[in-house]
Amino acid sequence: MAIEVKIPTILRTYTDGAKSVDAKGDTLAAVIDDLDGNHPGLKGRLITDEAALHRFVNIYVNDEDVRFTGSLETTLKDGDVVTILPAVAGG
Amino acid sequence: MTRYNSLLEAFGDTPLVGLPRMSPRWEGENPVRLWAKLEDRNPTGSIKDRAALAMVRAAEADGRLSPGCTILEPTSGNTGISLAMVAKLRGYGLVCVMPENTSIERRQLLEMFGARIIFSPAAGGSNQAVATAKQLAERYPDWVMLYQYGNAANAQAHYEGTGPELLRDLPTLTHFVAGLGTTGTLMGTGRFLREKAPDVQIIAAEPRYGELVYGLRNIDEGFVPELYDDSVLTSRYSVTSYDALRRTRELIEHEGIFAGVSSGAILHAALAIAEKAAARDDERADIAFIVADGGWKYLSTGAYSGSLQEAAERLEGQLWA
Numbered sequence: 001m002a003i004e005v006k007i008p009t010i011l012r013t014y015t016d017g018a019k020s021v022d023a024k025g026d027t028l029a030a031v032i033d034d035l036d037g038n039h040p041g042l043k044g045r046l047i048t049d050e051a052a053l054h055r056f057v058n059i060y061v062n063d064e065d066v067r068f069t070g071s072l073e074t075t076l077k078d079g080d081v082v083t084i085l086p087a088v089a090g091g
Numbered sequence: 092m093t094r095y096n097s098l099l100e101a102f103g104d105t106p107l108v109g110l111p112r113m114s115p116r117w118e119g120e121n122p123v124r125l126w127a128k129l130e131d132r133n134p135t136g137s138i139k140d141r142a143a144l145a146m147v148r149a150a151e152a153d154g155r156l157s158p159g160c161t162i163l164e165p166t167s168g169n170t171g172i173s174l175a176m177v178a179k180l181r182g183y184g185l186v187c188v189m190p191e192n193t194s195i196e197r198r199q200l201l202e203m204f205g206a207r208i209i210f211s212p213a214a215g216g217s218n219q220a221v222a223t224a225k226q227l228a229e230r231y232p233d234w235v236m237l238y239q240y241g242n243a244a245n246a247q248a249h250y251e252g253t254g255p256e257l258l259r260d261l262p263t264l265t266h267f268v269a270g271l272g273t274t275g276t277l278m279g280t281g282r283f284l285r286e287k288a289p290d291v292q293i294i295a296a297e298p299r300y301g302e303l304v305y306g307l308r309n310i311d312e313g314f315v316p317e318l319y320d321d322s323v324l325t326s327r328y329s330v331t332s333y334d335a336l337r338r339t340r341e342l343i344e345h346e347g348i349f350a351g352v353s354s355g356a357i358l359h360a361a362l363a364i365a366e367k368a369a370a371r372d373d374e375r376a377d378i379a380f381i382v383a384d385g386g387w388k389y390l391s392t393g394a395y396s397g398s399l400q401e402a403a404e405r406l407e408g409q410l411w412a
Contacts, residue, residue, distance in 0.1 A: 056313025065327035089217035
C-alpha cells in the first residue's frame, strides 16, 4: 500500500532533499514508523517523547488536519496523500 | 437603521447571502445550502474591521491607549488597513510590520491612511512579521502593540457580533466555516455558536502557501496564535493556492460574488462539507461561510487573469490571507 508523504523544506535533510516520499501503513502512526525506517530521525521531529504530535507540526491527510480525524490513529488507504507542514502565523 | 454618526459605527451587521447555484440541494425536504456572510461590506472592506475596532476600544477602556499614542501591529494587510482607519479617526499613529510578499494594493492603502510600514523578509511569512514586531515593541516601549494573535478582544468581537448575527439570520445553521489566521473569527464565532447551537460544526480553512513562506530554520520557530483553542473546532482543512483561486473564480462565475483569494479557500472547505452532507439523502445542512474581503486588493497579483495554473504559480510566494 503506497501513501505519498509531502515533506516540508525544513525536514528534507532527512530525505536527501526529496520533496515527497512513499510510505506504507494503514494508520498515520504506522506510516510515520515506516518513514522513520527509511529516513532515520524523522519521527523524532514530528512526535514528542509523550507520543503526541509536536506542537508546531501540522499533518494533513488529503488536506484535512489529522488532529480532528483521530490524530496518530487516523486511518489511511492506498492513494492517500499525507502533507507535513510547520505551523506558521496567518492574519 | 442605516444612518450613522461616524464610520466607526457603520460596521458589522453584514448580509448573509445564499448560493442557490453552488449549493448541492437548494430546494427540497432536506436542503444542503451554502450561505456567504459578506464581510467585505465593512468600512475598509474586510472582516478585520471588527477586530481592529474592538481591540482599540478595549485598549482605550483599560487606559493603554490615549490620544497621541502610536499603535504597533504585525499584519499581512487587512488588520493593518482596518487599524489605520480606526487610528486616523481616533487620533493615533500606526506602525505596521508587514511581510514584503503582500500585494501592492495593501501597501498603497496603508500609506493612504497614513500608516508607517516596516517590511519583514518574505521568507518566514507572517511568523517573521510577528518576531520583528516583538523586537520593535521592546525597543520602543511607548508604542502600544495590540497583538491580534493574542488579544482577547479580537475573538470577543466575533462572539458579540459575527456569531449572534449568523444565528439571527440563519437559525437552522448546522456548519460554520471561516479562515484560520489569528484564529479570532473562528474562536469567537465558534464559541458563541457552540453555546447556542450545541450540534453545530465549526470548520477552519487555512491557506497552504508556497515553500518560501514555510522557510523556518527549525520546527521550534513555528507559531500557534495564543488565541487558538482547538477544542472549538470540529475540523480543519489546508487549502492550496490553486484550489483557493479555483473557488474564487467559481464564486464570480456562478453567484456573481467578487471575493478575495482567502474566501475561495474558505468556500473550498465549505463545499467539501456540503458534498459530504449531500451524499446522504436524509441529511440537511445550512452551511454559513465567511467572505473575508473583496477581490479588489488582489487584482495586481494576477489572481483573476490567465489560466488557473498560471495564476496559482504567480501567487505561489505571496501571502493571500
